[in-house]
Amino acid sequence: MTMRRGVGLAAFDNHQRTAQQYSDLGSSILQTHISELTDQLLTFQAALKKFAQSHADEIRSDPVFRSEFVKMCSAIGVDPLASSSANKKGSFWAELLGSDVNDFFFELAVRIIEICRRTRDVNGGLMLVEDVKGRINSVPGRPPVSQEDIVRAVNTLAPLGHGFGIVRLANKDFIRSVPQELSRDQAVAIEATQALGYISVPILRDNLAWETARCIAVLDDLVASGLVWIDEQARPKEYWTPSWIRQ
């Protein structure tokens, strides 16, 4: 149908009607698209749910598979650990994925909290992720967890405000389970302990070019925080990181 531009009021009328027809057509196309999209989304949801359910065992037992699964979820914009409410099962994705992923990290977080609580007096609330992993995996009958799993679980705890967090020192991941964060000097000093297992006033002074008073202050600080153990039978006194105690 060819349309002819008329002139005068009649032409104006025509234009309006045409615009309306276009608008109607646009709406119906949009409507079709929306329903197609909805169909696709529903198909996708079903597929993802089926995938998660049929691979639930692998998600639970294989750290590599689990890691890849979580990465895939992130890539398509899905956070399998996101919770819309305080209830861990409140997450839409937890429902969709059959809550296996959520359960896994929740249970892991609980075990991590327990281990940190039990060792707090020994290490002042700072523990190597590797050591936590060793303890968890030493319990027979449970599938192994990876360092990545632990870091992820701890990061889910961070927003809860109980002082849990991951601290990276000397290229190693530590779990901090007390609210007090390390000061800059404390962090540097603890990093220095990772070379030989201990530091001393001369070691800090010679390697970091700190004056003696600053060295003494930070070492006293670390002792007060329970983050190092003193060896008074060494000359000069040595301050040891409890992370050096082999598990």
Add this chain to the structure above:
Amino acid sequence: MSTLPSPTSTSSRSTSFPFPSIYSFPPFFTRQPNSQTWTSQLSLWNSLILAYCRYNRIWRIDLNTAIEWDLFNNRDINRSLKLETCKEVLDSMVKKGDAEWVSGSGSHVSKNTSAIIYWRRPEEWANIIADWIDSTGQKNTILTLYEIAEGDLSLSQDFRGIDPTILRKALDVLIRRGQAQIMKSADGEEAGVKFFGSQ
């Protein structure tokens, strides 16, 4: 210089005590000033001492001689626990019920230098002895303390060579439970213990 304790029982181990990793941590031998760290250190020493005594079948620790043992001296890292710290550790074990001070032996009238180590509590020993009486059919027999600890029938038992003081305490438990009774001879001397077996 560190020594091994003199054997106190007939069973001798072919391998030496497997020390835990904390034993190789130099600061473990320094009394920690931080009170929380010290709490954990006390607990670790407590466990270590109990395990060491259990392994080597040591029933009591005399501070003045024990301080020379490898338990308190790690030659590999050249670290030793000070006598005062060792005493603090034992004091805490006594408070927990894992040890008990006994009056010093010999001419020294020193207080709190010797302690019985309960790597099994008297109640545990009582149960083990009562089970042994049952399983060896010794109910209603009278046994002397020596026979219990050193007799043929106890050769493979955990209480073999048990310190007499600890045995006494275990028997006291059984007497309180009504499972044993002290038998006296005609002249009023203690002759032995009669067991009624577990109820």
